[in-house]
Amino acid sequence: MLTGKHLRCIFFLSLALAAQAATTMWFNSTNVIPLGNGRLGAQMLGQIPDEVVILNEDRIWSGSLNDPNNKNCAVSLPAFREFVWQDDLYHAQATADAECMATPLSQQMYQTAGNLSIVTPHTGVITSYNHSLDMATAVSTTTYVYEGVQYTRTAFASHPDNVVVIQMSANSTGSIAFNASFVTPMSIPTFSANGENLTMTGQGTGMFGLQGSINFVVTAEFTATGTNAQVKANSNGHPSVLISNADEAVIVLAIDTNYVRYDDISADPNEKVVQTLANVRGKTFDDMLQTHVEDHSSLFGRVDISLGVPSTATFLPTNLRIKFPQGADADQDIFALYAQYGRYLGIASSRNTEASNLQGIWNSVLSPAWGSKHTVNINQQMNSWFAEPLNVAETLDPLWTMISEVAERGVATAQETYNISRGWVGHHNTGIWRDSSPIDAAFYGFWPLAPAWLLQHMYEHYAFNPDPESSFLKNTAYPLMKSLSEFYMDFLVEAPLDVEPNGYIVSNPSMSPEHGIGNYNDTNVSLTYGKRTSPLLTFN
Structure with missing residues (x-):
C-alpha cells in the first residue's frame, strides 16, 4: 500500500524527471552541441574517431571600419x-x-576562428554511444565503448575562467591517445606547436573591398596524467600535439583578438591569450568545472519548466523527440525543452561582450547565411524575447x-x-x-x-x-x-x-x-x- 510518504517521493521524483527532460538533450548519433561562455563558442560534434571542435570568438569579423554613408x-x-x-x-x-x-552595399560578416581536430585511434566498432548536453550545467558529454574500454569526452565553456575546456578520460589506465591540430580558413594563418601548447593565428578576411583587420590568436594548452603519459609537440609538417598512454588528458583553449571597440583595434591578442592561460594554469579540471557550473547555474537555475508528466517518449534521443507528429500528445515536455534551450543559448552567446547574432555565436564558415549579422528588423528582437520573462x-x-x-x-x-x-x-x-x-x-x-x-x-x-x-x-x-x-x-x-x-x-x-x-x-x-x-x- 502506498503511504503519503511514498506518494510524496513519487511526486518529487516525477518533478525531478520532468526537470531533467526539459534541460537535457542527448543523441545516439553525431550531432552539433553548442557550448559558449558569451564570448567564446565551441561546437562539439561527437565524432569518432576524428572529433572536430568548431571554434568561435564573437569579435572575429571580416573587413574593417569605414564610412558607408551615401552622401547623395x-x-x-x-x-x-x-x-x-x-x-x-x-x-x-x-x-x-x-x-x-x-557603400559598400553589403555589410561585413561574422566569421569562424577555425577548428580543433582531435584524431583518436578508435577506428573499429563503437558501441554504447551517447552524445549529450546538460543545459543545467552547460556541460557536453560524449561516451562510447571501444574494445571493451569506455571513453568519455567532457567539455564546457567557462565564463569566469574565459576558456573552453575539454577532458578526455577512460575507465582503463593508459588508454587515452590522440593527435590534435588546428585548421582555419581565415587569412594569413600560422600554426605552431611548442612543448604542451598548440597555437594558431589568423585574420578576418577582406570582403566587399574592405581589408581584413581583426587579428586573432587561439592557443590550446595540453596536460596529461598517468604513469607513462606523454605530451609531445610535433612541428614537422602541419604542427600538432600528440598525447599517448594517458589516464586522462585536459585541453584548455583560449581565443582573443585585437578588438577593443569598433573604432579601436589596438589590443594585443597574444598578450591577452597568454594572460588568460596563466590565470587558469595550476587549476585542476574539477576546479574549473566547479567554478563554471556555479556561475552558469546561478543564471540558468532561476527557472524550472514542466508541462506534463514524462511519457515513454520523453527520454528518447532528442533527434527523435522533435519529430513526433503528435506533438504535445506524445511528449509534452519537448516544449519545455525548447524554452529552456532558448534560455541556454542566450546565456551561452550573449554575456559581457557582443550580443548574440543571427547564429548566436556559432559559425563554421567565412560567409555564413545573411552574414550572421545583427539583423534588427526582427531577428535581434527574437534573440532577446526570452531574456526578461524567463529571468536572464x-x-x-x-x-x-x-x-x-x-x-x-x-x-x-x-x-x-x-x-x-x-x-x-x-x-x-x-x-x-x-x-x-x-x-x-x-x-x-x-x-x-x-x-x-x-x-x-x-x-x-x-x-x-x-x-x-x-x-x-x-x-x-x-x-x-x-x-x-x-x-x-x-x-x-x-x-x-x-x-x-x-x-x-x-x-x-x-x-x-x-x-x-x-x-x-x-x-x-x-x-x-x-x-x-x-x-x-x-x-x-
Whole structure:
C-alpha cells in the first residue's frame, strides 16, 4: 500500500524527471552541441574517431571600419518622396537604390576562428554511444565503448575562467591517445606547436573591398596524467600535439583578438591569450568545472519548466523527440525543452561582450547565411524575447552596448542620409563595426524605423525593474530614446493634401520590413509612406 510518504517521493521524483527532460538533450548519433561562455563558442560534434571542435570568438569579423554613408541621399530624398506621393513606387525604390544605399552595399560578416581536430585511434566498432548536453550545467558529454574500454569526452565553456575546456578520460589506465591540430580558413594563418601548447593565428578576411583587420590568436594548452603519459609537440609538417598512454588528458583553449571597440583595434591578442592561460594554469579540471557550473547555474537555475508528466517518449534521443507528429500528445515536455534551450543559448552567446547574432555565436564558415549579422528588423528582437520573462536579463547587457555604439555612428547617418542634425538613426542590419547605413537593397534596407522597435527592449527592461533612479534609465535608455525621438520628429513630413486630405504628418520612407506591397513595372516594391487610418499629428 502506498503511504503519503511514498506518494510524496513519487511526486518529487516525477518533478525531478520532468526537470531533467526539459534541460537535457542527448543523441545516439553525431550531432552539433553548442557550448559558449558569451564570448567564446565551441561546437562539439561527437565524432569518432576524428572529433572536430568548431571554434568561435564573437569579435572575429571580416573587413574593417569605414564610412558607408551615401552622401547623395540627402539631396535625392525630396525626389524620392515626390515619387511616393505620386504613387510611383517603382521610381521611388529605384531612386533609393541608386542614391541612398551604403557603400559598400553589403555589410561585413561574422566569421569562424577555425577548428580543433582531435584524431583518436578508435577506428573499429563503437558501441554504447551517447552524445549529450546538460543545459543545467552547460556541460557536453560524449561516451562510447571501444574494445571493451569506455571513453568519455567532457567539455564546457567557462565564463569566469574565459576558456573552453575539454577532458578526455577512460575507465582503463593508459588508454587515452590522440593527435590534435588546428585548421582555419581565415587569412594569413600560422600554426605552431611548442612543448604542451598548440597555437594558431589568423585574420578576418577582406570582403566587399574592405581589408581584413581583426587579428586573432587561439592557443590550446595540453596536460596529461598517468604513469607513462606523454605530451609531445610535433612541428614537422602541419604542427600538432600528440598525447599517448594517458589516464586522462585536459585541453584548455583560449581565443582573443585585437578588438577593443569598433573604432579601436589596438589590443594585443597574444598578450591577452597568454594572460588568460596563466590565470587558469595550476587549476585542476574539477576546479574549473566547479567554478563554471556555479556561475552558469546561478543564471540558468532561476527557472524550472514542466508541462506534463514524462511519457515513454520523453527520454528518447532528442533527434527523435522533435519529430513526433503528435506533438504535445506524445511528449509534452519537448516544449519545455525548447524554452529552456532558448534560455541556454542566450546565456551561452550573449554575456559581457557582443550580443548574440543571427547564429548566436556559432559559425563554421567565412560567409555564413545573411552574414550572421545583427539583423534588427526582427531577428535581434527574437534573440532577446526570452531574456526578461524567463529571468536572464543580464544577457541583454551586450545589446545595450551595441545599440549605444550604433547610435554613435547613427548621428552621421542621420545627417548625411536624411539631412537631420538632431538625434541618430540606424537601419535593418548592423555588425561589429556598428554600421548604421541602409544596406543590401532599398526593398530591405531603406527603413529608418528599426531602432524604434529595438529600443522597445530597453523599455521592457525598465518595465521589469521600474526604478526611476537606475543608472540604466538615466545614462543609457532615456538618452537613446530621447535622441532617437528627436530624429523621428524631424524625419516626419506633411503629406500633400491630395494624398492625405486631413494633413497628416507621416513617415516617408516607410515599409513593413521585407514585405512587398505589390509589383510596379514588374518589380516588387516595399517602400511607401506611413499611412494612418486616424490622425496622429496634423499641421494647423
